[in-house]
Amino acid sequence: MSIKGKACIVGAYEHPTRKAGDKSVAQLHAEVAKGALEDAGLAKQDVDGYFCAGDAPGLGPLSMAHYLGLSLRHMASTDTGGSSYLIHVAHAAQAIAAGKCNVAQENDFCEFSQE
Numbered sequence: 001m002s003i004k005g006k007a008c009i010v011g012a013y014e015h016p017t018r019k020a021g022d023k024s025v026a027q028l029h030a031e032v033a034k035g036a037l038e039d040a041g042l043a044k045q046d047v048d049g050y051f052c053a054g055d056a057p058g059l060g061p062l063s064m065a066h067y068l069g070l071s072l073r074h075m076a077s078t079d080t081g082g083s084s085y086l087i088h089v090a091h092a093a094q095a096i097a098a099g100k101c102n103v104a105q106e107n108d109f110c111e112f113s114q115e
Contacts, residue, residue, distance in 0.1 A: 003096075007096040011037060011040025011041070012036055013035025015028060015031060025055060026056075029064060029067075030067065044068065047070050047104070048071070049073065049092060050070055050072055050076075053084035053107070054077070054079035061075040061076065073101050074100040074101040088106040092104035
């Protein structure tokens with residue numbers, strides 16, 4: 001099954017600071033998520049898929065979904081070092097193409113949506 005044309009990146013955001021000692025990892029993820037949603041013209045209620053790696057606190061995607069107040073149909077966590085976020089892009093596109101979710105959020109500056 002080809003996923004070509006079935007999902008696209010619609011929002012991105014890069015946090016303005018590289019070191020933020022006054023913020024938790026969860027706070028940084030939330031600020032990046034908010035920025036990417038605003039860039040995409042979407043609301044947090046639109047997100048029904050979430051992808052993150054091992055840098056997310058607690059139980060990874062479960063803890064972050066709770067912290068962000070998301071209601072999800074699909075979530076996944078893959079930790080392969082620096083390439084995790086690239087893998088999340090592929091996993092989000094595959095999940096959207098398979099109908100597992102419509103809007104997937106990945107905690108490394110990207111928002112994905114059905115085309």
